[in-house]
Structure formats: C-alpha cells, structure tokens
Amino acid sequence: MAIHNASRTPSLDGQVANAPGLTSTTSTGLAIPQDAGTASSSIISSLIGDNPYFQAGFGLMGVGVGLTILRQGLVFGTTALRRRLLVSLEVNNKDRAYEWFLAWLAHNAQPAAPTSRRTESWLRSHQLSVETAVEQRSNGSSSVLFRLVAGPGTHWFKYGGAWMQMKRERETRSMQLMSGTPWETVTVTTLSRDRHLFSKLLAEARDLALRGQEGKLVIRTAWGIEWKPFGQPRRKRPLHSVVLDTGVSEKVEQDVNAFLQRRQWYADRGIPYRRGYLLHGPPGSGKTSYIQALAGSLSYDICLLNLSERGLGDDKLNHLLSNAPERSIILIEDVDAAFNKRMQTSEDGYQSSVTFSGFLNALDGVASGEERIIFMTTNHFGSLDPALIRPGRVDLSVLVDNASPIQARTLFTRFYGGSESIRPELIERMGRQVEEFTVKEMSNGKEISMAALQGLFIRNNAQDAVKTLPELFVDRRT
Numbered sequence: 001m002a003i004h005n006a007s008r009t010p011s012l013d014g015q016v017a018n019a020p021g022l023t024s025t026t027s028t029g030l031a032i033p034q035d036a037g038t039a040s041s042s043i044i045s046s047l048i049g050d051n052p053y054f055q056a057g058f059g060l061m062g063v064g065v066g067l068t069i070l071r072q073g074l075v076f077g078t079t080a081l082r083r084r085l086l087v088s089l090e091v092n093n094k095d096r097a098y099e100w101f102l103a104w105l106a107h108n109a110q111p112a113a114p115t116s117r118r119t120e121s122w123l124r125s126h127q128l129s130v131e132t133a134v135e136q137r138s139n140g141s142s143s144v145l146f147r148l149v150a151g152p153g154t155h156w157f158k159y160g161g162a163w164m165q166m167k168r169e170r171e172t173r174s175m176q177l178m179s180g181t182p183w184e185t186v187t188v189t190t191l192s193r194d195r196h197l198f199s200k201l202l203a204e205a206r207d208l209a210l211r212g213q214e215g216k217l218v219i220r221t222a223w224g225i226e227w228k229p230f231g232q233p234r235r236k237r238p239l240h241s242v243v244l245d246t247g248v249s250e251k252v253e254q255d256v257n258a259f260l261q262r263r264q265w266y267a268d269r270g271i272p273y274r275r276g277y278l279l280h281g282p283p284g285s286g287k288t289s290y291i292q293a294l295a296g297s298l299s300y301d302i303c304l305l306n307l308s309e310r311g312l313g314d315d316k317l318n319h320l321l322s323n324a325p326e327r328s329i330i331l332i333e334d335v336d337a338a339f340n341k342r343m344q345t346s347e348d349g350y351q352s353s354v355t356f357s358g359f360l361n362a363l364d365g366v367a368s369g370e371e372r373i374i375f376m377t378t379n380h381f382g383s384l385d386p387a388l389i390r391p392g393r394v395d396l397s398v399l400v401d402n403a404s405p406i407q408a409r410t411l412f413t414r415f416y417g418g419s420e421s422i423r424p425e426l427i428e429r430m431g432r433q434v435e436e437f438t439v440k441e442m443s444n445g446k447e448i449s450m451a452a453l454q455g456l457f458i459r460n461n462a463q464d465a466v467k468t469l470p471e472l473f474v475d476r477r478t
C-alpha cells in the first residue's frame with residue numbers, strides 16, 4: 001500500500017513541496033513497500049492481542065478516559081443546569097441595600113421553628129452573630145435588644161414560598177481602605193423561576209429600613225470618605241420647641257425654603273446650587289437644637305462634620321462636602337475652634353491636617369453641582385476670618401442669643417402650660433413675671449442662657465422656678 005502525502009503543496013517554482021512539519025514522506029513522493037507495513041502491524045497485533053497485560057492496561061485506560069469524560073460531563077452538566085435553573089443575587093457592603101437586607105433578615109427571619117406565625121421566612125442556620133440595637137419607645141424611653149442574625153457562612157430561609165440559600169462572606173485579608181471595615185458580600189441563590197422574588201424582597205427591605213426612619217432624624221458622621229449613620233435614628237424635635245427670639249426662626253426657615261424652591265433658577269444662571277448659614281451666639285442658646293429641628297421639619301438628614309477629626313485632610317474634606325447624601329444638611333460646629341486648634345498640637349503630637357485654605361476651597365466646592373446646604377455654628381463670631389463669612393460661603397448669618405424676655409416667658413409657658421394642677425391664667429401671670437424680671441436683669445447687664453432656663457424648669461415646679469430664677473442670671477461679661 002502506498003502512502004502519499006496529501007499535504008504537499010506546490011512551491012513557488014511549480015514543484016511540489018512538503019507541507020511544513022510533515023516528515024513521513026519525502027518530497028519526491030517515495031512509496032513505502034506494502035510488505036514492511038504488513039509485517040510491523042502483525043508484530044503489534046500479536047503483542048497486543050496475545051498479551052493479557054496489554055489488554056488489561058488498555059481496558060483500564062479506557063475506563064479511566066471514560067470516567068474522566070463522565071466527570072467533565074457531570075461538571076459541565078451541573079454548571080449548565082445551575083445556570084439554567086438557579087439565579088443568584090450578590091449584594092456587597094458598599095451598597096446601601098446590604099444593611100437593608102441584613103436588617104430585613106434579622107427582622108423577618110429569626111432562627112425559629114417554622115410553626116411561628118411571623119416566620120413565613122424563617123432562618124435555618126448554624127452560624128449566627130449577635131446584633132445589639134437600642135429601641136426607642138414612643139414615650140421616649142429606650143431599651144436594649146439583642147437579635148440573632150445570620151453570621152458569615154451559609155444559611156437557608158424561605159421567602160414567598162421559595163427556598164433561598166444565603167451565603168454571607170467576609171473578606172479577611174483586605175479591608176475598605178478608608179473605613180477600615182472588612183469587605184462583605186451576601187449572595188442569595190434561588191430557583192430561576194423565583195427570580196422575581198428578589199426585587200420584592202429588596203423593596204420590602206428598603207421599606208422596612210425607611211419605615212424605621214420615618215418621623216426620625218438620621219445623623220451621619222464621616223467614616224473615612226463616607227457618610228455613615230451615627231447611632232439609631234432619633235425622634236425629631238418639633239421646630240416650635242426651640243424658642244428663638246422674635247422672627248429669627250422664621251427668617252432662617254424662609255431662606256431655606258426659598259433656596260430649596262429655586263433649583264432651576266440657580267441652574268439657569270449657572271450659579272452653584274448651594275447655601276451657607278452661620279448661627280452664632282453664646283453657648284446653650286439653641287443653635288444646634290434649632291438646626292436639628294429644622295432638618296427634621298424638612299425631612300432632611302444631618303451630616304455632622306468635625307473639622308478637628310484625626311486623619312481628616314483637605315482632600316478628604318473636599319470629597320465629603322462634595323458627596324454628602326441627598327436631602328441632608330451638613331453641620332459644622334464651632335468653626336472657630338477648628339482653626340485655633342490647627343495651630344496647637346495635642347498631647348500625642350497630633351495636628352489636624354485640614355488647612356484653612358483647604359477648608360475654604362472645600363466650601364466653594366468647585367466639583368459639586370449638587371444641592372448643598374451647610375450650617376456652621378460658632379460661639380466667637382468676632383474671631384472668624386472675614387474670608388470665611390463672605391457671601392457664597394456664608395449667605396445668611398444669624399445671631400442666636402441668650403434668652404430675651406419674650407423667649408424666657410415663652411419657654412416658661414411651654415413647660416408649665418397644660419398642667420392640670422395650675423390654672424392657665426396663673427401660668428400666664430407667672431410667665432409675665434418671668435418676662436418682666438428678665439427685662440429688669442438685662443437692664444442691669446445680666447443674662448441667662450436658654451439652656452440654663454431649661455435646666456431650671458426641668459428641676460422645679462412653676463412656683464419654685466420663679467423663685468429660683470434670680471440666682472441664675474449672670475453678668476454679661478462673665
């Protein structure tokens with residue numbers, strides 16, 4: 001039998017040449033004699049056919065190859081089946097949904113017997129972590145609660161009639177650079193036909209989280225370059241409970257409301273949509289309380305920024321101010337102190353690294369086109385650099401002073417009014433007494449802070465409060 005090289009190709013000069021890499025034939029088309037081929041094949045067949053070891057070896061090899069193919073097929077089949085039948089949802093702790101989902105799971109899927117009524121979704125788990133939360137009751141008191149939540153590991157729960165597997169994984173080798181917290185991922189897997197339950201579950205988790213914040217004020221603080229909630233949401237303080245001098249509250253409120261309604265006006269004129277407020281005045285006059293109550297009345301959050309915070313530099317500050325969550329007021333307290341401190345070095349040699357010029361640049365926020373409301377407070381208006389309080393950085397500056405006669409009277413009637421033990425006329429008369437007394441003391445150069453009045457009214461009944469009042473006035477210069 002002649003074996004011809006079927007791969008020969010014509011060379012450029014018209015001769016036939018071997019295809020590269022083939023060596024079994026020559027370029028001249030040399031044929032191998034049939035006898036030689038028959039002899040060698042009969043030797044091989046006698047070796048294989050007659051040798052039981054060879055036969056067994058080939059048999060085993062065949063089984064091995066078969067098993068490998070089967071295994072590969074199974075893996076492939078499982079993956080394909082998994083892809084076709086199962087669907088996974090991954091949520092990592094960079095996303096807000098992560099907290100919502102865990103809170104939802106802790107709320108709905110407590111480890112419990114499936115007989116329990118609230119556990120349509122119940123958790124089957126062997127790896128639990130404890131989560132401590134403070135629950136505020138409607139009367140203002142609070143209690144500490146412990147909840148068992150799904151820890152890192154694999155868990156099962158049932159939701160909407162479908163079984164779901166939840167894997168919570170924590171990355172131990174790397175951390176979020178800025179916040180120092182480990183990366184975490186939750187992967188929820190269920191049957192493909194139940195994929196619609198994911199969006200339902202996430203919506204439920206979001207609604208639950210937002211319901212928990214309804215009527216509450218969320219305070220955030222800077223955590224690295226992110227804003228994170230600080231403690232549990234607090235009950236909103238009614239705006240009228242902070243008693244400011246006549247017209248002060250209205251002035252600020254009107255300005256903020258006018259600003260919030262003029263987004264388009266700012267956009268049309270290419271003006272950055274931001275507004276800065278400065279409340280200045282003595283300690284305990286209600287600056288912080290007012291800003292918090294105002295945020296609550298607008299249903300805004302508060303982002304509390306401490307300029308003296310360790311590790312806060314110009315870049316981070318700029319980032320934080322430009323990336324505050326939507327519907328939030330940025331509150332910077334004691335702005336004067338931050339830059340006095342800058343000159344000082346604390347005991348452990350730490351110096352705040354926010355520079356004054358860096359702060360001004362961050363306030364100007366070139367990078368930010370978003371709505372931004374900043375409130376600053378200070379007890380020392382006179383010591384502020386004029387560059388800080390120029391329009392554009394501080395658009396409205398308001399004095400929130402010690403108690404005026406009318407403030408003292410209003411706070412008194414708010415505290416004691418409505419009490420069944422004293423007639424309203426008597427409260428009114430005593431209120432007028434408080435007012436007159438305040439007028440008299442002020443003409444003598446004496447004052448009282450609203451915080452001191454509040455303390456007095458908390459500790460005493462109305463008659464005792466009126467009697468003790470004179471002791472609390474202090475000289476304006478002290």
Ligand SMILES: Nc1ncnc2c1ncn2[C@@H]1O[C@H](COP(=O)(O)OP(=O)(O)OP(=O)(O)O)[C@@H](O)[C@H]1O
Nearest residue numbers: 241242243244283284285286287288289450451454
């Ligand atoms: N005008 C006010 N009306 C009602 N309560 C007030 C008022 N001012 C102060 N208080 C009460 O006094 C306490 C301290 O008030 P707050 O912290 O708001 O004062 P502040 O002016 O921000 O003080 P500081 O300048 O020291 O930060 C709060 O408990 C608050 O309820």
